[in-house]
Amino acid sequence: AAARGRLADVLARPAHASAHTLAAVGHAHIDSAWLWPVRETVRKCARTFTNMTTLAQEYPELVFACSSAQQYAWMRERHPEVFARMKKAAEDGTWVPVGGMWVEADGNLPGGEAMARQLVHGRRFFAEEFGVEQKGVWLPDSFGYTAAYPQLARLAGAEWFLTQKLSWNETNKLPHHTFHWEGIDGTRIFTHLPPVDSYNASLTATELAHAETNFEDKGVSTRSLVPFGYGDGGGGPSRSMLEKARRLRDLEGSPKVAIEAPDAFFAAARAERTELPVWRGELYLENHRGTYTSQARTKRGNRRSEALLREAELWAATAAIRVGAPYPYERLEALWQRVLLHQFHDILPGTSIAWVHQQAEREYGEIRDELETLIADATGRLPRADGALLNAGPYARREVAVVSDAELPGAQRLSDGRGAVLAEVGALSSGDTVSTPRQAVTAAADDGGFVLDNGVLGVVVDRRGLLTSVHDHAAGREAIAPGSVGNLLQLHPDDPNLWSAWNLDSYYRDTVRDLDEAESVTLVDDGPLLASVRVERAFGASRIVQHIELTAESRQVTVRTDIDWQERDTVLKTAWPLDVHAERESAEIQFGHVQRPTHENTSWDAARFELWAHRWVHVGERHWGAALLNDSTYGHDVRRDTRADGGTTTTVRLSLLRSPHSPDPQADRGRHRFSYALVAGAGIEEAIAGGYALNLPLRPAPVEAAALVSLDTDDIVVESVKLADDRSGDVVVRLYEACGGAVGAARLTAGFALGAAYDCDLLERPGERPAVSEEGVVTLKFRPFQIRTLRLRPTMPPSQGETR
Ligand SMILES: [Zn+2]
Known part of the structure; x- marks a missing residue:
């Protein structure tokens, strides 16, 4: 007292007035x-x-x-x-x-x-x-x-x-x-x-x-x-x-x-x-750069769930509008909320204890099974069409797809018993197989390695299983920088001073081990639709099997990876030294992309020595570029070097796996399966299309699905098609301008009798009503990277309800 x-x-005594x-x-x-x-x-x-x-x-x-x-x-x-x-x-x-x-x-x-x-x-x-x-x-x-x-x-x-x-x-x-x-x-x-x-x-x-x-x-x-x-x-x-x-x-x-x-x-x-x-x-947080890569199975579960949610909503909406199938509102909402929970800022970044990540992997397995059931329920209601494939992606595609049924007409039987078919499928709809490619892909032995060629690209895999050449025939350009090899797997010690699962410290780059020896390099598929070289390597207590694939008509080299990863405090990268003078990288983010310098002029540039991207990274110069796609990783780095010949090598390296020791001492140990790909001669448009395609493989389903919406420009991407959450039966479509340029008049055509259209916010609350033509066309203007949400009201609403 x-x-x-x-x-x-x-x-x-009072504080100062100021x-x-x-x-x-x-x-x-x-x-x-x-x-x-x-x-x-x-x-x-x-x-x-x-x-x-x-x-x-x-x-x-x-x-x-x-x-x-x-x-x-x-x-x-x-x-x-x-x-x-x-x-x-x-x-x-x-x-x-x-x-x-x-x-x-x-x-x-x-x-x-x-x-x-x-x-x-x-x-x-x-x-x-x-x-x-x-x-x-x-x-x-x-x-x-x-x-x-x-x-x-x-x-x-x-x-x-x-x-x-x-x-x-x-x-x-x-x-x-x-x-x-x-x-x-x-x-x-x-x-x-x-x-x-x-x-x-x-x-x-x-x-x-x-x-x-x-x-x-x-x-x-x-x-x-x-x-x-x-x-x-x-x-x-x-x-x-x-x-x-x-x-x-x-x-x-x-x-x-x-x-x-x-x-x-x-x-x-x-x-x-x-x-x-x-x-x-x-x-950009100049810290915690390991969180783009730690706990890869959790990240893969998230990416797969996001893709399957897109498919489930799209096909359920299609079945509701086309044949009056009930739309599973409650099940989709519950599944979304489970996926959203696991995007919490210590789960998706991979910075929780083992218990959390084991549970997340189990959850993602259940989510996958439930979404596959919803997709099967929805597509099963659609009219039958033998041999068809579904394309949940936003662009029309003509590509080789791998299917379980090797007996389909025109199929190439693959070494693993499955089949490869060439398919031509419109966006957000079903399509058919095409009997013959314009040119087959061939494979030939060459000095202990193999040469794959499809008339678009010539790819050389040498006796070490490394890519010594990826030649773009039409452009007359070599993608791989002189004196370098593509898909070089590199190991770095990765034991940061603080925050093991969170941090990747810049000095990790000081020590590197190249995995340039292969136990075996074998040709397992030799065309005419798909050629594949299997490369097996062992290092430490780990083993990695990669299939390097080239398919007919494609400018993409895909690397399908199956790895038993047993390293500790180590990061695994795949390096792609490209013969391209890139001032900056473009990297996919949500609803668009960002550009970041490839040099270290300022402390801000230097601090960005590890970056994140969603499905693709692109580097290019005038008239020619290349993209690296992935189906489940996020971390990467890009650096530039001037060679003795005066040319510039831009090296993009994807961060595939880490193995931090805390807070989960066993983080990332064990089996991982994932894919990544090089698209040689790609612009931003091809990078966007390739990213969607790798993450949304064509789905064999013997049904006919006509698209609910279509667009007359590839600059506008459909991110989501669903029925409105208010259960009115309206179709909600989320779109964005993806290439970074304004679009004055994109024409969206509804694939059903369209009564009215409304602009909405993200919560689907209707605002202005854009005009709808008699043919069901809505004309839309976009600024660069603008996101728009449209509510499309059919003249006949679909039946309502829930399948159980
Ligand atoms: Zn927190």
Whole structure:
């Protein structure tokens, strides 16, 4: 009491009139899995949420901001008494749902449609359960943020974006904490990075002083946000933190601390600036670069699930419109939510304990089986057409497909008992096999290796199983740089100083072992549709079998890989030194692509020594380029060298596997199967088409499916076709401009009697009505990389309901 008396005078002195103002937001970062399994997170949520609703009764000024609709859904299902308390607290104003996503997902790796659905499922849950429109995206802890985010967030109704993870940058510091963030299409979103550099602050004097001095925008802005409360495994604000907040409300020498909701902070911070600096492009995290590759089976499960969800929605919508088949709304919603959960920022990045990843792999197996069942149910309703194949991809294709039935007319029987057929199939529809290729692919022995040639490309696999030549006949160009070999597998020691599963340290490049010896190199298939060379290698305790394939009429060399990986603290890359002078790489992201320099002029360029991409990476010069496609990996690097002959070698290396020792000591050990491919002589258009094709192989199904929508330009890509979530029977189509150029008039034709069309936001809420011609054509304008969602109303709605 004596001490309080002595301090009373000090504590009564007010802050300076110009003192920095900190918006303190109560928070408990709860990782949906990490060093504990998902099931423990449910208990963590119940404990934290109960504590917070209790604490709010003692401290009615508390504002507790809580993200992740998934965590709310767990409470609704398993702890309804806790959920009721949360709703009551929300009515009282002490509880604020925030973030508007299903989980705090990884910010790089989720596919375009999946990232849209994170926002849709999150926002819809909070609107339905709490009656609130989410105004922001709250992602304090994800490992970098895609340049697709500003547009996606705005299309979902968000006005602001928050993260603090960029404070973990190892090399460069972002020049602003409060700015407009501009995405690839030009959309901007008001963004704040809390200068306190923590999402688990406890309102100590040190933290507050750091926030104030660290704030890059002082002088023009007076406000920043502080998320406070124990976090990672939950916890939230404590009594002592709230007492500190009371004393620091207005105290001489300290920033002012005001407890408030994120929306209030963002409105006030926005209002005090008329002009804001702009950060253009991705928010690349200069840290945790191993997360593009760790736990490859989890990543593959995610990629396969995304592809199968696309197929299941497309064929179910097709069957509903064509033959009135019931559309499986509830099963698709449940499957989506399982996939969205596993995109959480410690699961998909591969940074959780073994338990979590084993469970994820099991889940992905179940998800695959259920989606295959839905696809079979839907396609089984369609009219029969023997020998047909389905193309769920956005482009018409003429390519060799591998089918289980080697007896199909025109099939080449493969060495593994399956068949290869040449098929010609329109986009989003079924098609047929074609009897003969324009030119067959041939294979001939050559000095212990083999030469494959299909008239488009000539490919030489030498006695070491390495590609010494990939010749583009029409262009008269060699893809592989002089003195180099393609598909060179390289091992590097990969034991970072910190954060084993997270980090790839730059010095990993200092030591390398080339896998340039093969146990065997054999020709297993020799045309006329498919030629394949099998290469087997052993190293350490690991074995790898690769099939290097060339098919008729194709400019793609595909490498199908089956590996038993037993290395520790090692990264495996495949190197493709290309004879191309590329100033930059183009890499696929959600709904478009980004370009990144291939040089290291600045510290920002040098820090990007490991990159992520979705299905393809492209490097090129005027008139000629090449793409590397993948069906399940994300990490890669690109570097450039000037040769003695004056030419430039641009080397693209895909990161195939890592083997970190923590937090899962057995991470990535065991069997992996995946494919990647070189497309020689590819532009961006071919890279996009190849990426979709490799991830959506033609599906043999003896049925006839006419496309529900078609477009007159390949620049516009259909990302999703489904029935509307409101069960009205409307067909929802999500499209985007994929090549980076405006399209003045793309003509979309409905494959059914079209009554009306509506422009929508991501949540399928209808807005303007574009005109529909008598022939069912909607003419659409796109800016570069613009995403549009259309709701197409058939004149006759399909029947409604659910198959069980
Ligand atoms: Zn986290």
